[in-house]
Amino acid sequence: MKIIKYFFQFIIIITLFIIFKIIGYKNASLFGSKIGKKFGKLIRSDKIILKNISIIEEYLGTKLNKSDQIVTEVFSNYGRILSEYMYIKKIRASFKKYIVVNGENYLNDIKLNNKKVVFVSGHFNNFELMAMYIDASGVNLSAIYRPLNNIFLNKIMENIRIKHICKNQIKKGKGGSRELINYLRKNYSIALMIDQRVSEGISSDFFGKSAYTTTIPAQIVKKFECEIVPVHIERFNDVKFNLTFEKPIKFDKNLSTEQITLKLNKILEKMILKNPAQWILTHNRWK
Numbered sequence: 433m434k435i436i437k438y439f440f441q442f443i444i445i446i447t448l449f450i451i452f453k454i455i456g457y458k459n460a461s462l463f464g465s466k467i468g469k470k471f472g473k474l475i476r477s478d479k480i481i482l483k484n485i486s487i488i489e490e491y492l493g494t495k496l497n498k499s500d501q502i503v504t505e506v507f508s509n510y511g512r513i514l515s516e517y518m519y520i521k522k523i524r525a526s527f528k529k530y531i532v533v534n535g536e537n538y539l540n541d542i543k544l545n546n547k548k549v550v551f552v553s554g555h556f557n558n559f560e561l562m563a564m565y566i567d568a569s570g571v572n573l574s575a576i577y578r579p580l581n582n583i584f585l586n587k588i589m590e591n592i593r594i595k596h597i598c599k600n601q602i603k604k605g606k607g608g609s610r611e612l613i614n615y616l617r618k619n620y621s622i623a624l625m626i627d628q629r630v631s632e633g634i635s636s637d638f639f640g641k642s643a644y645t646t647t648i649p650a651q652i653v654k655k656f657e658c659e660i661v662p663v664h665i666e667r668f669n670d671v672k673f674n675l676t677f678e679k680p681i682k683f684d685k686n687l688s689t690e691q692i693t694l695k696l697n698k699i700l701e702k703m704i705l706k707n708p709a710q711w712i713l714t715h716n717r718w719k
Contacts, residue, residue, distance in 0.1 A: 435583075442584035445514070452515045457522065460515040461671050468511025469504055476510070476714040478503050484713045488704070491640040496708055505709035509667070513558050517589075520560065520596040524568050531565060535677035538661065542680075543570050548619050548656070549680060550649050553663040554627030554700055555712040558673065560597055562663050563623045565675055567598040574600035574615040576608065576624040576648070598623070612648075616656055623663075624648060626696055627704075628715055634690060638697045641718050650692035653683050660696070664703045666710055 448467070452460035472478075481503050489495055496502065516523070523530050533539075542549055551573075553562055563575040575598040580586040593601055600615065602608045602622075612622065629644050636645040652658050659680035666674045678699075683692050704711045 438582040438584055441582055445585055446588075448514065449518055452518045457516075457519045458671055460518065461512045464511035464513075464515030465508040465670075466511065468507040468509065468514075472507025472510055476507070478507075480716050481506055481713040484715075484717060485708070487641060487718060488639050488708060492705075502709045502713070506711075506713050509557055509710065509712070510714075512667070512670075513560070516558055517560075517592055520564065520592060523561065524564055524596055527561075527565055527568060530671065531561065531673045531675050533565070533675050533677070535679070538677045538680055539566070539569055539571065542621065542661070546619065547621070547659070548572075548616060549621045549659045549661050550652050551621060551623040551661045551663050552626050552649055552696060552699075553623075553665070554625055554703060555715070556665050556703065557667045557710045559625065559665065559712075560593070561673060562665050562675065564597045566621075566623060566663075572618075572620045573598055574602055574612070574620045574622055576602045576604060576612065576622065578604045578628070616652065616658075622652065622658075627700055627711070627717070629717055629719055634693060636690065636693045636697050638717065639701060643697075643718050645693050645697060647689050647693055649696055650689040653692055654685055654689065657685055662699050662703065664706070666707055 452464065455463065482499055485496060485499050485502060541547070551562070551566060553559065563573065567573045567575075575593075577593065580589055590601065600620065602611050602615070616622065624646070626646055626649060628646075630646045631644065633644045633646045635642045637643075638645065649660060653660065659682050661680045662678040664676045664678070668674060683695070
């Protein structure tokens with residue numbers, strides 16, 4: 433039954449991709465936004481978004497903007513990201529036209545000194561553009577990703593990622609862990625998202641509640657003594673982006689895995705609070 437469902441999803445997405453490609457970048461992003469607003473709730477639960485908003489508000493002790501407005505923006509962003517997969521190649525070819533970069537001096541220092549670092553972020557806006565920019569800038573990079581459940585769509589997405597985002601893709605899992613170590617030993621930097629719930633992680637405080645969190649960055653810090661570089665992306669004017677590289681963090685290797693993981697969660701919280709509607713709030717983070 434799932435195979436049939438995935439196949440129909442595949443047909444719909446491919447049809448949309450063709451339309452997006454025909455109508456041009458700006459129109460595609462606008463059309464994608466409208467699709468997200470109209471049909472987002474049929475694909476992702478707005479109840480999870482509202483629950484996540486309430487957890488953040490409880491932690492802050494104050495209300496965010498109107499919850500229904502945040503829900504609308506989250507679904508709008510989903511649609512825009514979907515449309516922009518058809519323009520990743522175009523954005524990469526002339527990224528300075530679409531991306532304003534803050535903290536590029538940190539990135540230049542990494543390249544100049546041939547450092548290996550761990551870039552950490554969350555699923556903010558068009559999160560794919562972060563790894564794309566780092567890779568396009570000349571940093572030796574490998575990115576960790578989670579394959580889509582839809583086996584038909586996953587092949588398409590993997591192809592887009594390898595061709596236009598980052599050619600060195602590491603699939604989450606045991607096999608991926610071995611691949612990750614090999615890349616680090618070859619002096620490659622690693623990019624990964626730390627905002628999703630992971631069953632193989634540890635329980636760590638996130639907005640005042642316990643949440644299972646990946647320990648991969650902490651493990652790399654302790655084994656390879658790499659610096660951590662927080663990265664954040666934010667959309668503006670609908671089709672442009674602010675990309676920020678923060679100052680690299682050198683953690684004391686004597687800190688425990690739990691301590692480093694908690695510190696990274698606190699950094700992630702600050703990123704989210706810059707503009708909560710630009711974080712993909714549909715992840716059941718506190719399940």
